[in-house]
Amino acid sequence: MIARTLPRPRPALWPFIPILAGFVLVAVFAPLIAPHDPDAQNLLGRLKAPGTTARDTFYLLGSDELGRDLLSRIVHGARISLAVAIASVVASGIIGTALGMVAALRGGWTGTIIMRVVDIVLSIPPILLAIITVAVLGPGIVNVVVVLALTRWPRYARVAYGQTLSVVTMPYLRIARFTGAGPVRLLWRHVLPNIIGPIIVVATLEFGLMVLFEAGLSFLGLGVQPPTPSWGSILSTGRNYVSTAWWIATFPGLCLFLLVLSVNVIGDTLRDRVDRGSD
Template sequence: MSGLVAQRITFSQALVKTSRWWPVALIAMFVAAAIFAPLIAPYDPNAQNLVGRLKPPGTVSRTFHYWLGSDELGRDVLSRIIYGARISLTVAFASVILSGAVGVCLGMMAGYRRGWVEMVIMRVVDVFLSIPAILLAIITVAVLGPSLLNVILVLVLTRWPRYARVAYGQTLAVANMPYVRLSAFMGASATRVLLRHVLPNIIGAITVVATLEFGLMVLFEAGLSFLGLGVQPPTASWGAILSVGRNYLANAWWIATLPGACLFLLVLAINLIGDFVRDYLDPRIH
């Protein structure tokens, strides 16, 4: 009986380890496809073949072999999905890094300085958090105009308050530690105290927020592109492909289904990694 229990425990541990690694492998595959898109994609994502429009997966038309089918202009869906990964990951990486940098700096400053600095920064955070993020993003992009750079700026503008809120709460807890107060008493500047003593202690919580925000950034970019407010045609984007594919669901399901599946798998893998990072950094679990 004890041997059977031990085997079950060993199997469950192996299953847990496997479940932790496949999201990493999946994200690595998407990242590699985005980086090496010109080498991997079989065709130019914007190359048209009107004779081969709306062909199902596996069809050959002229010089095109449509492994995942073609769209309404005869463009290869596989090539457009591969190049679309570039847009989604570029926007996600840039927006997470920039919004994280802005939010963490302001949050730490509010938690350490206190007083009127805290009041001003945190009231601004409250205002931004009270507005639906997707609504604010749509309004801002509509005003600035749709483009890749504007999408990144809009996501940074709408998502930095979440980092600021977490950094503020964590800084309040760390700022009263004896070694932090002693460092300030010995004459260390606020910048040195924040970078040397506060930031290393709150980076774990910020990392958890960043991993979860990464998936949201992918979804926000796809949503804006779906509404025509993201990158503009003919640039390939998963959201833009979904927007076109919804008009052909009856007779060309692959146009919307396949990039939608890629979007689902990428966000799922990111969220699973975020859960693992949260559990790993939570001292109550160990």
């Protein structure tokens, strides 16, 4: 009797693509969508509940402790979160993929040293490594991108290393070597196109983690610095007013939840399709 493997149930994909696309559009057109200046203070309108008006200013999602419009700060915070996540994913992906391919293609001591460094970095909790690094470099958007790229590149290196090992034995790669193709041409023209699928899947899953890491660092005061709005810094402020102004922490937390959930579901779907394609 042959046992059948039931397909793993997956959530419907269609609701999450519009959610992710909506966040991207909000981030791109933040200056046009935000109803007010995110940094404009109105002390007479501080801690106003959602749907109230103070000094001719309507607060759809309420105001914070300085009377700043929460909706405007969330909209501009989406731009910061997505920009940091995209930049860190691209940087870590380029570094990790390049090192992973070089380690697999060269082998020997080069490959051993690269992969041992990967093991060392992966053995350290990523958020702890990020906190230590940003504490040394200092807070700021650029430093946050550098820190996230330096802490997450080993994930790409491992995937690129394993995928490249399965490609280097292919006949077309041997033919390319015999025709005089150098290492750079081999990696760029023959190896990378054949391993880019799994790398994209990793990048999609890492994107959600980058958003969470940026929010966590900003929550701790080590990321984006005030008055620049960030979901993490808004959450950090909102924790002090949970009992009196619940909306300050609730709405950015909900946005963070929806964005990460959408990216993870899309990433899981891509991974399943890539796995089926490789079977």
